[in-house]
Amino acid sequence: MDEIVELSAGVVRTSRTMNDGRTIRYYDTAGQTRTVADQRPQEEQPGIGELRLDPLVNEWVAMAAHRQGRIFLPPKELCPLCPTTGDLLTEIPENDFEVVVFDNRSPSLRPPDGDFALPDMVGSDTDEGAAAGKCEVICFTADHGGAFKSLSPQRVRTLLEAWRDRTAELSQLPFISHIAPFENRGEEIGVTLAHPHGQIYAYSYLPPRVTKMLDVARAHHTKTGRVLFDDVLARELRDGVRIIARNEHWVAYTPYASRYPFEIHVVPLQPVADLTDLAPAACDSFPSIAIEVMQRLDGVFGIDMAYIAAWHQAPVREGRDLLRLHWQITSVRRAPGKLKYLAGSESAMGAFIMDMKPEQSAQQLKDVKL
């Protein structure tokens, strides 16, 4: 049964069920009707993976043993994220779309059967749990050769609405603790599909970095009565030298202690916990700064930069008043022919070494002629 819902900013969501039971959601702005059925044969779904505790650092590792065979950089004519236009039946049955979100065909995390509870994190003898959660794919455009930086402002607004919608819906699932929409771009970081798209990971546990941010924010609040991220933002606004773009509602900067050659945080000036809390005016002014930042990033070396662009949100059920929404873009490209690798110091010890200061990358980003 289709479900049609009107969202903000003139976006209408049509949800349909795919042949294998997965859901696809079309986010439209031009009154489209979505009726084309998924023609593909049914496919058996593997079971849920395992969640194992790394006892040395008390962190969960998800094990999804069935993902080894997934498709790797198919040619355009075999792209599963393009609309279905000829004989190739893709993930999107319709022959055109604006923004679509569908359940990942090879998800790392799956909804659990029945009631779900995480195992207690108790040390070296913790039994494995289920790798519960939900993984979705979000396509930004039907244009296989496009990129985030080339989207129209209206399209980015629709994309933001889709991210907000997914955050709102996934937050309702009782087994979800944290929601992270992100985009990986570039073969250099392992992207297997070139079509412009992102992913939404909804975790049943707090990801380790979120746990750490929450612990540090809580200690800061206990000590000062203030929200840490607000103090960090105030310092960046005061220092000024690392700000690369700004409008009435958003600011973008290379943070004081950047870990990557190009790391950019895009932050709403009115702090909120997550995407659903953004005021309409903040939503409407996001596309201009988002597109500007992505154009500056590709402009530095005049090449398509590999990057990870991830939304940090407050967790669904805790720390809502301690963590703040921000969009973190990190690129490992330090020069046209050179990448930063995470080797011994970063990978084994967690100790990041930067070859350039963020004041320098900020200047390079500001110097780009748009």
Add this chain to the structure above:
Amino acid sequence: MDEIVELSAGVVRTSRTMNDGRTIRYYDTAGQTRTVADQRPQEEQPGIGELRLDPLVNEWVAMAAHRQGRIFLPPKELCPLCPTTGDLLTEIPENDFEVVVFDNRSPSLRPPDGDFALPDMVGSDTDEGAAAGKCEVICFTADHGGAFKSLSPQRVRTLLEAWRDRTAELSQLPFISHIAPFENRGEEIGVTLAHPHGQIYAYSYLPPRVTKMLDVARAHHTKTGRVLFDDVLARELRDGVRIIARNEHWVAYTPYASRYPFEIHVVPLQPVADLTDLAPAACDSFPSIAIEVMQRLDGVFGIDMAYIAAWHQAPVREGRDLLRLHWQITSVRRAPGKLKYLAGSESAMGAFIMDMKPEQSAQQLKDVKL
């Protein structure tokens, strides 16, 4: 002034000063005399880098702004880690060597001038400190085309003695908090010099992963009275299925919650805090298991595997009774043409997703015919 010191296992260390003031140390077992002078012109040393606090996670990031121009994959005839044999004056003035350690020419961390203290870690307004520490390079062999797995057992014993010596000496420096010898291997992980070598990072601060391990070990000890790593080892010995090699004094296994397609921990059965605490018998039985593990790793796909092999030691001045020595080898190679990349979930959220279970990688490692 040369300094000659007799170490264990018949290893003699000769320390000499290079033209720019750096020290080179030859670890020899055959009575060599080391007298060849460094003929290269003096080179100005850049100043110490910055240590900046990432306030969102309360972790130090070292900024070494002068490393951008370092040499990248030179051909064999220009290798700076080969002995000096013709017109090319390399880092090693002698025309042959067994194992050498010299101060890194482009170190991320440098000894501080005068007294040194870390800034307090206090949040969003912490001032930067000095990126104090020491970075050394360790060459395993004069053979440019060699590899750890091809070293003789005697050479690995000498290498171990050099690591032990560096740990002992660097521990004496008042500004050093933690010592991590590691080897990065493979262009896939950014290695810029193919000559078989490793690095020794001596940090003036606890690397973030060490801080985390120490916190978790302390909580476990408070709760149970036991050392966490000993319980982890006991579980691996009990489970057995992930053990890939073993001798009287060491065991090697793919840990229960591995984060990489091939992750191996090589652990002394008699627990110790660091390399200097290893008993002579444990030292003498390390080469056989170390070489076996590296041969198994390369044997899985019949190719040279990219890996990071890092010694985890207890910190120099705290947690000596809570953290245990182990050698952690991680490889991002999941199939002959495929790497595991750290993208959105791992990099931005710290949440590792594994595509295969360590029981499977253990089986593949055990199946290798040596």
